Amino acid sequence: MGSRSTLINDLSIISRCRLFLPRRARNAGSCKNHNLVDKRFNSGVPPSTVSSRHFYQNEKLLEFSARSSRPVSLRQLAFFGMKLTNEKIIQSANFVRQELPTRMAHRIHDMQSLPYSIVQNNHISNVYELYYHSFNTIRRFPVIKTIEDNSRFCDLLRELLAQHTAVIPQLVMGVIECADLVDSKRMDNFMDSMLRSRISRRVLTEQHIALTEEFLKDPNFKPTEQVGQVFFQCSAADIVRQCDTLARSLTQSIHRDIPLPELLFEGDVETKFAYVATHLRYMVGEILRNTFEASSERYKATGDPLSPVLVTINDAPQHVTFRFSDRAGGIPQEIVPYLWSFVKGPRSMIRHHNFKQVPELEAIVEELEASLALAMGQRKRISSLTSLTTRSPTLRLGMGLPMSKIYAEFWGGRIAVKSIEGFGCDVFLHISKLGNESQFVQMNNI
Amino acid sequence: MQMRQRLRLAIGKSWSIRWMSTCPRQQSKFSLEEPIFVNIDVSEVIASYARTVTTKTSSFDFQDLIQLGRPPIASDALIQNARMVREIILSSLSRRIVAVRNLPYIMVLNPNISKIYNIYLHSVNVVYESGTKLETKEDNDRFVQALQNMIETHTNAIPTLAKGFAESQTYISSDETNRFLDVHLHDRIGTRLLAKHHIALTKQSAQDARRDARFIGLVDTNLSPAELCREITWFLSDVCDLQYGMRPSMTIDVGEDVRVAYIPEHLEYILTELLKNSFRATIEQFLGMTPASQYRIKHGLQREVVPHPVAVTIVRTANGVVIRLRDRGGGIQEDNLKRIWGYSESTFEEEERDGFKTLNSPPPSVTGTGGSTMAGLGYGLPLSRAYAEYFGGSIDLETCFGWGTDVYLHLISRL
Numbered sequence: 001m002g003s004r005s006t007l008i009n010d011l012s013i014i015s016r017c018r019l020f021l022p023r024r025a026r027n028a029g030s031c032k033n034h035n036l037v038d039k040r041f042n043s044g045v046p047p048s049t050v051s052s053r054h055f056y057q058n059e060k061l062l063e064f065s066a067r068s069s070r071p072v073s074l075r076q077l078a079f080f081g082m083k084l085t086n087e088k089i090i091q092s093a094n095f096v097r098q099e100l101p102t103r104m105a106h107r108i109h110d111m112q113s114l115p116y117s118i119v120q121n122n123h124i125s126n127v128y129e130l131y132y133h134s135f136n137t138i139r140r141f142p143v144i145k146t147i148e149d150n151s152r153f154c155d156l157l158r159e160l161l162a163q164h165t166a167v168i169p170q171l172v173m174g175v176i177e178c179a180d181l182v183d184s185k186r187m188d189n190f191m192d193s194m195l196r197s198r199i200s201r202r203v204l205t206e207q208h209i210a211l212t213e214e215f216l217k218d219p220n221f222k223p224t225e226q227v228g229q230v231f232f233q234c235s236a237a238d239i240v241r242q243c244d245t246l247a248r249s250l251t252q253s254i255h256r257d258i259p260l261p262e263l264l265f266e267g268d269v270e271t272k273f274a275y276v277a278t279h280l281r282y283m284v285g286e287i288l289r290n291t292f293e294a295s296s297e298r299y300k301a302t303g304d305p306l307s308p309v310l311v312t313i314n315d316a317p318q319h320v321t322f323r324f325s326d327r328a329g330g331i332p333q334e335i336v337p338y339l340w341s342f343v344k345g346p347r348s349m350i351r352h353h354n355f356k357q358v359p360e361l362e363a364i365v366e367e368l369e370a371s372l373a374l375a376m377g378q379r380k381r382i383s384s385l386t387s388l389t390t391r392s393p394t395l396r397l398g399m400g401l402p403m404s405k406i407y408a409e410f411w412g413g414r415i416a417v418k419s420i421e422g423f424g425c426d427v428f429l430h431i432s433k434l435g436n437e438s439q440f441v442q443m444n445n446i
Numbered sequence: 447m448q449m450r451q452r453l454r455l456a457i458g459k460s461w462s463i464r465w466m467s468t469c470p471r472q473q474s475k476f477s478l479e480e481p482i483f484v485n486i487d488v489s490e491v492i493a494s495y496a497r498t499v500t501t502k503t504s505s506f507d508f509q510d511l512i513q514l515g516r517p518p519i520a521s522d523a524l525i526q527n528a529r530m531v532r533e534i535i536l537s538s539l540s541r542r543i544v545a546v547r548n549l550p551y552i553m554v555l556n557p558n559i560s561k562i563y564n565i566y567l568h569s570v571n572v573v574y575e576s577g578t579k580l581e582t583k584e585d586n587d588r589f590v591q592a593l594q595n596m597i598e599t600h601t602n603a604i605p606t607l608a609k610g611f612a613e614s615q616t617y618i619s620s621d622e623t624n625r626f627l628d629v630h631l632h633d634r635i636g637t638r639l640l641a642k643h644h645i646a647l648t649k650q651s652a653q654d655a656r657r658d659a660r661f662i663g664l665v666d667t668n669l670s671p672a673e674l675c676r677e678i679t680w681f682l683s684d685v686c687d688l689q690y691g692m693r694p695s696m697t698i699d700v701g702e703d704v705r706v707a708y709i710p711e712h713l714e715y716i717l718t719e720l721l722k723n724s725f726r727a728t729i730e731q732f733l734g735m736t737p738a739s740q741y742r743i744k745h746g747l748q749r750e751v752v753p754h755p756v757a758v759t760i761v762r763t764a765n766g767v768v769i770r771l772r773d774r775g776g777g778i779q780e781d782n783l784k785r786i787w788g789y790s791e792s793t794f795e796e797e798e799r800d801g802f803k804t805l806n807s808p809p810p811s812v813t814g815t816g817g818s819t820m821a822g823l824g825y826g827l828p829l830s831r832a833y834a835e836y837f838g839g840s841i842d843l844e845t846c847f848g849w850g851t852d853v854y855l856h857l858i859s860r861l
Contacts, residue, residue: 267849268747314849316777317741321846333764416844418854420768423700423761426852428844 064105101139123174184343231274247288268315274435286400294328327424495540517650558610694725701760727775738776777847
């Protein structure tokens with residue numbers, strides 16, 4: 001799809017991805033079988049990380065998880081106005097080298113505390129093993145003393161980023177399958193901390209890589225614009241239009257011949273601000289998908305003429321607010337209490353039966369891996385958020401809102417949904433501006 | 447109605463004589479002419495009624511108001527209703543008295559608060575005495591008179607109470623104030639509602655009412671929120687004209703024809719409050735007086751060229767109605783958002799209060815005060831919310847600072 005490759009282009013960073021493809025055992029509950037270890041790659045995962053000795057080899061993990069993670073300020077991420085030197089780069093590299101295993105250790109420790117039945121699930125245990133292996137790999141990396149050390153370190157980082165690309169779909173599959181095994185609050189908290197930690201680790205990693213690359217291109221580089229993906233200059237209206245095009249084409253590929261409402265813009269349409277573009281595209285995409293889905297269903301049921309979706313963009317001192325106001329029929333009362341939960345209420349238990357196999361989501365994971373191979377050849381990077389953004393509309397996971405909430409709140413924003421039953425919905429997305437004057441000072445300690 | 451059953455049990459017990467000196471003698475030099483002596487029986491009454499429920503709960507729901515059917519209502523049904531109303535009101539009043547007794551001593555010495563205390567005692571006396579025998583139509587008439595007396599006595603209670611609490615800020619935290627007032631106002635709404643409803647039912651049954659009367663007591667079974675919005679806008683426009691030299695406007699986007707069964711007084715109060723806020727914000731945003739407009743001026747952002755009409759959307763739902771008010775008044779600042787639902791947190795400045803006295807004069811039927819002194823007390827929003835929540839509804843708002851605010855009013859009325 002044309003629009004999709006544009007999205008991929010946006011994220012292009014020169015990299016040499018090494019690819020590891022774990023195979024999943026198809027039977028839930030069976031032992032892990034890594035029967036495909038590609039010996040060309042040094043960092044191949046051994047046949048099973050979770051061997052019988054795993055219990056007794058946990059000391060290092062406990063040691064790391066006892067440390068606290070250090071706060072990371074926005075200024076640190078921006079590298080704004082700092083004259084870069086070898087020393088600064090090496091310092092940054094060692095910071096990342098310490099922080100990543102510490103933060104991963106916290107999450108691994110969390111997973112070790114989860115009930116056995118959950119982590120035993122194929123998908124969750126995949127993630128567990130991946131995390132554990134990455135933890136070991138990175139903590140064994142020696143102290144970085146030279147720029148060449150740093151280059152090798154960055155290679156490792158890129159590899160790790162690539163390996164972890166499929167984590168979100170895996171987690172999502174695991175959560176769906178385990179919905180009836182544990183209480184929803186606990187699951188929600190688990191997903192919340194996993195995702196927030198993941199965001200912080202990836203941001204840290206990508207920023208360091210971006211910094212290294214800029215420095216290597218030009219050693220006298222003094223950033224006047226912020227470096228990396230966190231401070232990408234977004235045009236509010238353009239992003240909404242792009243998401244609209246994508247969501248529209250995806251919805252219409254399934255619901256053919258059903259008209260979709262137009263978008264009407266009002267407010268500060270020219271607003272531009274610094275933000276993580278992939279996050280914003282994901283969130284706006286989810287909101288529009290929900291609107292289009294509701295609108296299609298309403299049209300099928302009533303055949304009523306469509307009302308346009310009113311998109312209001314507002315430029316406030318610290319935030320940019322998007323309000324999407326539709327008349328697509330609103331959200332049924334019985335769903336409203338479960339809107340923000342990863343584990344849905346009673347109604348979704350019916351859906352779960354359909355998702356026991358979750359073929360489409362599996363397909364996404366495989367597709368991701370295939371794209372990764374392609375991207376490797378084209379020296380591009382894709383993100384797992386992008387894979388979710390472009391997923392087929394038949395794959396209704398019920399995760400768009402809870403995920404968007406985590407992404408929005410990570411940077412000090414907020415998302416709210418007001419439904420008028422039988423009429424329509426207003427969705428408010430408040431985004432923190434991340435530029436120089438941002439009040440958002442540092443990333444969560446997670 | 448679990449609570450009603452418990453009340454009936456309480457009444458059935460015989461009162462034991464208590465030593466006179468253990469009963470609190472309430473004398474007030476400050477308000478009513480005669481000092482009030484609480485006699486033994488009533489003291490017991492207060493004690494036993496107040497023991498029942500201590501949390502903010504409704505003793506009745508919307509269905510209870512209309513279960514007797516349309517007036518005229520048979521005499522014995524009316525008597526039965528009178529008995530129930532008396533029990534609930536006594537319980538509610540007693541709870542208020544005990545709550546005030548639990549306030550810090552110094553606070554209740556404040557003349558405003560002690561006045562409130564006294565009128566509650568007075569009302570318990572009056573309502574108790576007037577309903578000891580409720581069997582005939584004349585008994586009911588006597589009871590209705592007592593209710594009337596109670597309503598009139600308490601008419602100005604809110605401004606008085608508000609003044610008392612405002613003056614006592616050093617003696618009580620704002621959290622405790624909020625908690626106290628939440629329950630207090632909730633009870634007050636219920637008491638007045640029941641009383642007025644019973645009075646209205648009695649009157650409607652006495653008249654030669656047709657069977658398909660539109661009103662069941664206080665409930666208007668064919669209320670049009672759109673009509674109400676228009677009336678209120680018309681009224682508020684005059685006030686704004688006086689204050690700003692400009693008239694606000696309102697449009698009903700959706701739901702012109704929606705009808706719902708509800709209590710017009712309540713809806714009128716809520717809508718007046720919400721529309722007043724929206725109109726004020728819209729006009730001030732246009733005139734560049736709000737912080738939001740000043741931010742926009744400073745950053746060269748586009749400004750309003752006309753004061754935008756407040757857009758009203760009215761939607762009938764399965765168990766009530768939803769009314770959305772959408773304005774372009776510049777929104778509410780982050781720091782204020784937490785405070786607007788608390789009491790005495792008016793965003794009106796001190797000096798403005800006099801000027802805005804006229805801005806908030808809802809029709810006398812609601813507060814019983816003409817030329818109201820309610821402006822700037824900061825009770826408007828929390829009181830509106832209390833009205834909305836009484837039968838299980840809600841008021842929510844979402845704001846975009848710099849643009850405007852959306853208010854969502856859900857009302858429950860199962861007919």
